[in-house]
Amino acid sequence: MSSAKGKTAGAPAVSNKRSASARILENWQLYLMLLIPLALTVIYKYIPMYGIQIAFRDYKASRGILGSEWIGMKWFVRFFSSPNCLRMIKNTFLLSLFSLLWSFPVPIILALLLNQLRFKKLKTGVQTILYAPHFISTMVVCGMLRIFLSPSGGLINLIAGTNIDFLSEASAFRTIYIASGIWQDAGWGIIVYMATLAGIDASHYEAARIDGASMFQRIRYIDFPELLPTIVLMLIMAAGGLMNIGFEKVWLLQTDLNKATSDVIAVYVYQQGIENAKYSYATAVGLFNTVVNIILLLIVNRLSKKISEDVSFV
Numbered sequence: 612m613s614s615a616k617g618k619t620a621g622a623p624a625v626s627n628k629r630s631a632s633a634r635i636l637e638n639w640q641l642y643l644m645l646l647i648p649l650a651l652t653v654i655y656k657y658i659p660m661y662g663i664q665i666a667f668r669d670y671k672a673s674r675g676i677l678g679s680e681w682i683g684m685k686w687f688v689r690f691f692s693s694p695n696c697l698r699m700i701k702n703t704f705l706l707s708l709f710s711l712l713w714s715f716p717v718p719i720i721l722a723l724l725l726n727q728l729r730f731k732k733l734k735t736g737v738q739t740i741l742y743a744p745h746f747i748s749t750m751v752v753c754g755m756l757r758i759f760l761s762p763s764g765g766l767i768n769l770i771a772g773t774n775i776d777f778l779s780e781a782s783a784f785r786t787i788y789i790a791s792g793i794w795q796d797a798g799w800g801i802i803v804y805m806a807t808l809a810g811i812d813a814s815h816y817e818a819a820r821i822d823g824a825s826m827f828q829r830i831r832y833i834d835f836p837e838l839l840p841t842i843v844l845m846l847i848m849a850a851g852g853l854m855n856i857g858f859e860k861v862w863l864l865q866t867d868l869n870k871a872t873s874d875v876i877a878v879y880v881y882q883q884g885i886e887n888a889k890y891s892y893a894t895a896v897g898l899f900n901t902v903v904n905i906i907l908l909l910i911v912n913r914l915s916k917k918i919s920e921d922v923s924f925v
Contacts, residue, residue: 666895679891686895695874703875703900706785706861707853714793715849718800719842723830725801726808738805741798753863756791778864781871788860788873807841808834843915850911854904876900 635642661676666686668679690696721741728734744752759766762776777783811833819829858877865873876896884893 663894663898665891666898668891670891670894672890686892687899689892690896690899695879698871699874699876699879702872703854703856703877706788706856706872706875709785710789710792711849711853713789714797714800715846717793717797719804719838721797722801722804722808722838723834725805726834727826727830738798738801741801743798744795745799747795749857749859750863752791752795753860756787756864760787778866779868781869781873784864784869784872787864792860803841803845804838807838811837847908847912847915851904851908853907853911854900 665676665679667681667683668676669682669685670676670679725734725737728737757778760768760777762768762774767777768774777787815833816829819833824832854876856875856877858881861873861875861878862881865878877900880893880897880900883889883896
């Protein structure tokens, strides 16, 4: 009897194992296709992590990674002891935080407003206009900013009747960086939200109109609750790169006079690693930045789950 019970108890596990194997065999083409991105991820994301150890070595290219001397936390101590360390951390964090606070809600608002347009041609035209700046390269955008903000003949100074060199003003750098980022990427950011809104059943809107709901009431009670899971997911993804300031844009807009607010970790890593060939030191600084990103990601993930559980719409 006990033997029969043992066989019966073990039967579901065997059945599940066989069913999983059967599913894999049945869809083997899909699993084969999955191997391609998996292999690319391993090759280009995980294998390079082997080189992180040079942050703890006095790396010499002639000796290789393993042949270079192990020096522990020396480069981290040097970075934290550098006179501009706190300024770079502060600038990186504030620039990222303000960019997130100002730019994150804009695609959501645009998507909600666009979803209310009923004329398809107008809706498509507005979307195209909003998408277009995303396809302009960062170098071209920075060139445009330098022309528009030029103290001699710049569009902004002509309109204001002034001759201010905005790019030389440290207090104006964050505003320039964030505003140009919103202009360039807000339109592209609405794609995910528009896709979510497109999946809402049209009968909900019809019922809301019959009940006399206004446009803002439809947005509040239908659109926004449907968008909330997507918003939380996008917030977590954005927070994961909170300390990752775009290097190219800061580098192209930085001047000696605005370094008080434009001196960020990404530019410092480039200067130390590429220009000065201090590979170990630059890797250590970059690793510190990554660790901070991971910590922020975990914190925001926890907070987002808590908020999404507590939010209720009345």
